[in-house]
Amino acid sequence: MSDQTDNDILLSVRDLVVEFPTRHALLRAIDGVSFDVRRGEVLGLVGESGAGKSITGAAIIGLLEPPGRIAGGTVTLDGQRIDGLPLDEMRKVRGKKIAMIFQDPLTSLNPLYSIGRQLVETIQTHMDMSESEARARAVSLLEDVGIPAASERLDAFPHEFSGGMRQRVVIALALAAEPELIIADEPTTALDVSVQAQVIALLKRLCADRGTSVILVTHDMGVIAETANRVAVMYSGRIAEIGPVADVVHEPHHPYTVGLMGAIPDLDTEGDRLAQIQGAMPRLDRLPEGCAFNPRCPRRFEPCATKRPELMPVGASLASCFLHDPAYADLLPREAAE
Amino acid sequence: MIAFVLRRVFQSIIVLLIVGLIAFLMFRYVGDPIESLLGQERTFEDIANLRERLGLNDPFIVQYFNFLLGAVQGQFGISYRAGVPVSQLIAERLPATLELAFVSGLFALIGGVALGVYTALRRKGVIATTIMTASLIGVSLPTFLIGIALIWVFAVELQWLPSNGRGEVVAIGGWTTGFLTSSGRASLILPAITLGLFQMTLIMRLVRSEMLEVLRTDYIKFARARGLSARAVNFGHALKNTLIPVITITGLQLGSIVAFAIITETVFQWPGVGLMFINAINFVDIPVMATYLMLIAVFFVLVNLIVDLLYFAVDPRLRVERPSSK
Structure with missing residues (x-):
């Protein structure tokens, strides 16, 4: 559309509210979540x-579990x-x-079903291809994600693959119709640590090659630091x-x-206790007044x-914290104001 | 695969032997066939002669053995009452029962799966809720009551359908069929519904709960996330994953459709083996009863063997590892 949105922006989420x-x-x-995802x-x-990470992903693709719904x-x-x-x-957007x-x-x-059948079905749903064309595309997708002897494994069933290989097949299925955006919901949490890095690297490379944007949902800061922009x-x-x-x-x-x-362990510094944030995230039905983090916040x-x-600019980032709100600058505790 | 089938056949034979043994044990207590075979005017000599002739003086193990020996050769003895070979009696009546069982089994399976899928997909809908409530009635009403109610409504009041018998039948070789005449087909409807209603509600409830289970799985979510059509997701991916338990229960139910045909056949005076069995009990016709029980056992065993083979067809995880996989 021809409004002011930057052509560079693929996905724009504004004031999203999901209710259960x-x-x-x-x-x-x-x-009230807002963010943009740029192309690539x-x-x-x-x-x-x-x-709310996974729910944000599910809301974008329209697959919230009922009774969850987008309320705003x-x-x-x-x-x-x-x-x-x-x-x-x-359905035409999905996949x-x-x-x-x-x-x-x-x-x-x-x-x-064999992985080949699942791939061909997905390809034919979105692309106008004959059975044999779709099979050829399925083989090339499997090759792209690094399945050895792809054309022979096409008729193999999921149980004949290891966990890491299955996640590669899943990635091939996600890429089947050349999507512009992939929402990866903790794609490596269930995998061995040694396999995790491979799968993340694969996902990153394939998306970079195709110019596909990725929303990577995870609680692993290490993965984020290596992968995300x-x-x-x-x-x-x-x-x-x-x-x-x-x-x-x-x-x-x-x-x-x-x-x-601060909670990410650092091997270089000695210490016998892992750093942690005191307390726990509040339950949804007992959200505190004001900033949800305030009962645990040291500042x-x-x-x-x-x-x-609300989110306000701080340096190159945006943060939703009154510490950075000029309107409250004179109320800041002295040690915080430095 | 062949080893599996052979093992199952061997197990089946043992099951049949045990069923036969139990049957014969029981028959010793159902009464004395002589009472009904000979009229009031009988002498002790007549009784003794007849006992000797029927082999009733032998220990029951010997009787059982003789029965088995005959059964292996296709001889199931002579009916005490009708005086004709039991195999002939069965052959005359089996087509009626099998056709009835086939139609009601088909009705139960198609109706049960269709309604089960529907009620699972429209879980909160008015129609689905109504069907679920109505199905409780189907499960809890006794078969004979359903049969009588159907006769009352459709045969007595509306006079649309016949209330008893098979109608006209056509003989093809040794098989008599009611499928080829309109009166034969009309006669099938009420007994088939009566016999299949309970199984249908059972299959429907099973399919519904299995569907609800499967629809929550990750692979269904993933299939939706790939933009597959609702049809492909619900029928191609979800329904097939509910099949294993459905096949198991349907197999067992098919066995009991044949076994419980007794009640339906009595209500509708359906000339099948069930009705024959009821009459045989009245006259303590041991060869007929024994043969009938063995027949039912064979049927159960056969159906279960087919069920086990179907598992292999449906679920690739049960098949032997293919050489291509490492």
Whole structure:
């Protein structure tokens, strides 16, 4: 579309709200999340379990588990709004424009069909190809993801592959229709550490070759640091900080990000205890007033317990923290103000 | 695969021997066939002669052995009452039962799978909820009551369908079929529904719960995320994964459709082996009863063998490792 959106931006999420109506309360799993994904970029989405990373991914591709639903905000892909599309329209987006990779490769493939059949089915759903053309494409996809003897393994069943190989097949399936965006939901969590690096490197290389953007959902900061261009740190259904990966890792601005980075063990420094952030993320039905992080925050000050901070620019990043809000600069505790 | 089949056949033979043994053990207590065979005017001499002739004086193990010996050669003895070979009696009546079982099995399977899938996909819909509630009635009402209700509505009140018998049948070789005449087909409808209704609701509930289970799995989510059509996801990917338990239960149910045809055949006066068995019990016709029980056992065993073979066809994980996999 011809509005002011930068042509460079592939996906734009604005003020996304996801709600889960339960018997007792209406839970807001995502509360006003906004971010952009540029073409060819890898955006990391990190946070603790329950911060809303996976739900953000599911909401973008329209696969929220009922009763979850998008209650507000917009998701725009290539200038076209894709939230709330009719099911038939959304199906043309899924796989063709946005693909998704799930956590567990052992359960992501249908055990009763050969991988070739699953690939051909996906290819033929989105591309106008004959059976033999689709099979040829399936073989080349399997070769791309590094399955040895691809044409012979085409008729093999998922149980005949190891976990790492299955995740490669899953990646081949995700790439089958040349999507513009891949949402990878903890793609390596279920794999051996030695295999994790290979799969991440593969995903990164394939997407770079094709110019495919990636939203990489993970709680592994190491993976993010190696793979992502930018990173969004989520906490309690909101973005705490978002910015270029080097800035967020080396110069975090939000106290939560500071704590998260401080919790990464460093082999060079001696220490017998691992650093941690005191307390736990609040339950969705017991969110505190003001900033959700304030009860755990070491630098809490006056506005934190009553007002909710919005994202504001700090250096090259954006952080939702009053420490960086000029309006509250004179209220800052002296040690914090330095 | 062949070894598996041979092993199963061997197991089946043992099962059949045990069924036969139990049957014969029981028959010693169901009464004295002489009572019904000879009229009021009988002498002790007549009784003794008949006992000797029927072999009733032999120990039951010997009787059992003689029965087996005959059975292996295709001889199931002479019916005490009808005076004709049991094999002939069965051959006359088996087509009626098998056709009834086939139609009601098909009805149960197609209806059960279709309704099960529907109620799983439209879990909260009004129609689906209604079907689920109605299915409770199907499960809890006794067969004969359903049969009588159907007769009352469709045969007595509406007079659309016949209430008893097979209608006109056509003989093809040794097989009599009701499929080829309109009265034969019309006669099949009510008994087939009666016999299959319980199995249909059972299969429907099973398919529904299995579908709900499978629809939650990652591979279904992944299939949706790839943009496959609802049809491909629900029927190609989900339904096939529910098949193993469905095949198991359907197999068992098919066996019991034949076995429980007794009640339906009695209600509809269906000239099948079930009705024959009921009559045989009244007259303590041991050869007929024994043959019938063996027949049912053979049927069960056969169906279960087919079920086991179907597992291999459905689930590649059960097949022997292929040489191409490392």
